[in-house]
Amino acid sequence: MATHTSLPQVKNTPHDHDHEHGVECCAHHELKLERWILVYFVGGLLAFISTLCRWFALADAEISQIPALIGALLLGAGLFYSAGKELFRGQWSSSTLAALAVLAAIATGAYEPAAYLAFILLVADQALRRTAWGARRAIEQLVQLTPDIARIVEGSSEREAPIEEVKVGTIVRVRAGENLPVDGVVTAGKSMINQASLTGEAAPVEVEPGSTVYAGTTNITGTIDLRTTQIGEDSTIGKVASLIHAAEATRTPRQLMIEQVARYFVPVALVTAALVWYLTNDMEKAITVLVVVCPSALLLSSPTAMMAAFAAAARLGIMIKQTSYLEAAANIDTIVLDKTGTLTTGKFAVSRLAPAPGVDGAELLQAAADAEQHSNHPLARSIVHTAEQARIVPASGGNFEEIHGRGVRGTTASGELVAGRATWLRELHPANIQQIEEVESKIEGMTGVHVMRAGRYLGAVGLEDKLRYNAKGVVEKLRELGIRKTLLFTGDRFAVAKRVGVSVGVDQIEAECLPEEKHDLIQALVRGGSRVMMVGDGINDGPSLAAADVGVAMGLSGSDIATNSAGVALMNDDLSRIPFLMMLARRSKLIIGQNIAAAIVIALIGLISAATGALPLWLAAFYHFVGDVFVIGNSFRLIRFGEDFAGSQDHFASTGPQRTQPVQRRASASLKPAVPAGA
Numbered sequence: 284m285a286t287h288t289s290l291p292q293v294k295n296t297p298h299d300h301d302h303e304h305g306v307e308c309c310a311h312h313e314l315k316l317e318r319w320i321l322v323y324f325v326g327g328l329l330a331f332i333s334t335l336c337r338w339f340a341l342a343d344a345e346i347s348q349i350p351a352l353i354g355a356l357l358l359g360a361g362l363f364y365s366a367g368k369e370l371f372r373g374q375w376s377s378s379t380l381a382a383l384a385v386l387a388a389i390a391t392g393a394y395e396p397a398a399y400l401a402f403i404l405l406v407a408d409q410a411l412r413r414t415a416w417g418a419r420r421a422i423e424q425l426v427q428l429t430p431d432i433a434r435i436v437e438g439s440s441e442r443e444a445p446i447e448e449v450k451v452g453t454i455v456r457v458r459a460g461e462n463l464p465v466d467g468v469v470t471a472g473k474s475m476i477n478q479a480s481l482t483g484e485a486a487p488v489e490v491e492p493g494s495t496v497y498a499g500t501t502n503i504t505g506t507i508d509l510r511t512t513q514i515g516e517d518s519t520i521g522k523v524a525s526l527i528h529a530a531e532a533t534r535t536p537r538q539l540m541i542e543q544v545a546r547y548f549v550p551v552a553l554v555t556a557a558l559v560w561y562l563t564n565d566m567e568k569a570i571t572v573l574v575v576v577c578p579s580a581l582l583l584s585s586p587t588a589m590m591a592a593f594a595a596a597a598r599l600g601i602m603i604k605q606t607s608y609l610e611a612a613a614n615i616d617t618i619v620l621d622k623t624g625t626l627t628t629g630k631f632a633v634s635r636l637a638p639a640p641g642v643d644g645a646e647l648l649q650a651a652a653d654a655e656q657h658s659n660h661p662l663a664r665s666i667v668h669t670a671e672q673a674r675i676v677p678a679s680g681g682n683f684e685e686i687h688g689r690g691v692r693g694t695t696a697s698g699e700l701v702a703g704r705a706t707w708l709r710e711l712h713p714a715n716i717q718q719i720e721e722v723e724s725k726i727e728g729m730t731g732v733h734v735m736r737a738g739r740y741l742g743a744v745g746l747e748d749k750l751r752y753n754a755k756g757v758v759e760k761l762r763e764l765g766i767r768k769t770l771l772f773t774g775d776r777f778a779v780a781k782r783v784g785v786s787v788g789v790d791q792i793e794a795e796c797l798p799e800e801k802h803d804l805i806q807a808l809v810r811g812g813s814r815v816m817m818v819g820d821g822i823n824d825g826p827s828l829a830a831a832d833v834g835v836a837m838g839l840s841g842s843d844i845a846t847n848s849a850g851v852a853l854m855n856d857d858l859s860r861i862p863f864l865m866m867l868a869r870r871s872k873l874i875i876g877q878n879i880a881a882a883i884v885i886a887l888i889g890l891i892s893a894a895t896g897a898l899p900l901w902l903a904a905f906y907h908f909v910g911d912v913f914v915i916g917n918s919f920r921l922i923r924f925g926e927d928f929a930g931s932q933d934h935f936a937s938t939g940p941q942r943t944q945p946v947q948r949r950a951s952a953s954l955k956p957a958v959p960a961g962a
């Protein structure tokens with residue numbers, strides 16, 4: 284059975300190798316195509332000469348058929364070649380059936396029908412493929428916005444060069460209005476960049492020296508120089524493109540099942556054709572049966588839809604890593620949301636400094652900044668930012684280690700430095716318990732980062748961040764979509780978790796979880812039969828994201844996409860993408876269902892009408908493609924799904940009255956499994 288994994292579908296023609304290279308080969312492709320058109324034309328003309336001879340009795344009946352025979356062989360050659368190749372690989376598909384039909388027609392002396400049949404099959408196939416190319420190109424245009432010329436900066440001069448000359452480290456200049464050719468870090472200049480092609484967000488972002496910028500995005504206002512970090516396929520947009528292509532090629536369990544079913548088409552067609560021949564003694568009918576039964580539409584049902592869905596998702600900055608995650612996202616019934624950076628912005632403001640007795644606030648902030656300077660945690664970034672504004676320069680030197688979900692620890696010239704959650708510091712230095720508790724009461728309701736230096740407890744920095752503007756609306760939308768349970772997991776204190784949880788309206792809160800506890804809770808949910816989607820910031824939720832049926836990491840930048848353990852990566856941090864993803868997944872599932880049903884019905888109708896003689900052979904040659912056309916057209920409707928979503932900023936922003944949800948207190952310090960819904 285042929286694996287129709289690459290679109291445009293490879294069928295009936297011998298030159299199936301040259302689509303795999305995508306757009307680049309088009310010029311070369313057109314050339315090849317022209318040559319084949321000439322062959323088709325000559326073949327068709329020969330058959331027509333025979334027909335004319337027969338009509339006007341211009342030659343002896345036998346002799347008049349010679350041009351048709353040559354034409355049939357000429358036209359059939361392409362079909363035989365690809366069928367032979369398939370058989371050689373032990374796969375059979377519609378190419379085999381179509382070739383067999385032409386062969387049978389030639390063998391029984393029906394040269395004219397054989398030639399016309401082959402002619403229609405080949406020409407219609409080309410037409411179909413050209414249409415499919417068009418659609419495919421449209422998809423590629425979504426992501427291939429990278430210019431192929433770059434302006435390379437060398438010393439004080441610049442020159443334009445083909446993109447191939449740009450290497451990692453090359454300095455590239457991008458003027459206002461141009462698209463970026465590579466991923467890189469800005470070294471000079473300030474500008475606004477529209478990253479909609481990657482993130483789906485219309486609002487441009489400001490960049491300055493040090494900012495990371497991406498190939499395929501548009502520089503709007505100023506000239507910038509950037510140092511190349513990633514080129515071509517390694518660039519973020521390159522990875523996005525390969526994800527979309529991979530979506531078409533991977534075989535999910537469903538696709539394997541479809542292939543199993545399709546496998547039955549060939550023997551069924553052969554047996555039916557043989558029966559028809561035996562019963563009616565009408566070879567043409569038998570040949571017609573072979574021509575119409577074409578499982579290629581069935582094989583295309585899922586890959587085409589997946590590719591289109593991946594492209595639709597990519598436009599909104601949603602990178603789905605495997606088709607199986609898109610399949611799974613359609614059936615989710617439980618959603619676990621991380622708090623920091625997911626439901627909240629993760630942009631903390633330092634609200635209070637609560638130094639321990641005898642410690643100065645500035646000293647506390649200095650020590651906190653020293654400890655957090657190398658951490659990427661939102662709390663750490665915020666503390667360092669606040670310190671900078673207070674003109675505090677983090678001390679250089681020291682060895683630091685991040686302990687996920689707990690804090691950071693390091694050795695510096697002035698001794699051991701620890702910053703992190705209260706429970707962790709208590710574990711490390713039980714002697715400080717009372718002091719920590721006193722400080723905790725001063726930062727009630729805030730997220731606290733406690734600091735200790737050289738065995739001395741310095742106090743805590745109290746921070747607060749804001750709820751995302753659409754968090755509540757998104758949770759409501761999820762419930763509307765039939766999610767049975769929404770849970771909030773956080774490593775933060777219960778008081779903070781509760782405030783967030785109640786205002787967005789989750790069903791359950793799990794506070795003060797360590798990353799491994801989050802993971803265990805998710806595993807328990809999955810084992811309990813829930814179909815779980817976990818949404819996190821991807822900073823220290825890796826194991827949890829991997830344990831869920833679908834893990835979604837928010838706000839990732841290019842290089843994180845590949846390394847992150849989430850099945851779905853969001854290039855932005857817009858929560859509205861979560862319900863969108865579910866809607867897209869469900870729509871894809873629906874479309875694939877339609878495709879499968881239509882492919883089977885179309886094949887059966889063809890089979891019956893061919894067997895009963897209702898379908899003449901020439902019409903059968905066109906009918907051969909009806910299923911493919913339907914499936915491709917139906918699938919590519921998905922590309923437009925969510926078009927109105929792109930660029931718009933206020934999805935699911937909730938304006939309605941605040942709804943209070945029952946909240947269970949489950950501040951689990953031990954490994955308490957969450958009770959799955961309905962258990």
Ligand code: ADP
Nearest residue numbers: 622623658660688689690702703704773774775
């Ligand atoms: P969340 O579950 O809300 O995303 P995390 O698991 O990232 O939170 O962190 C849990 C808690 O651990 C934080 O509230 C904080 O107290 C502490 N923590 C984690 N990382 C750090 C860090 N780099 N610096 C200070 N505290 C940290």
Ligand code: MG
Nearest residue numbers: 621623820823
């Ligand atoms: Mg987190």
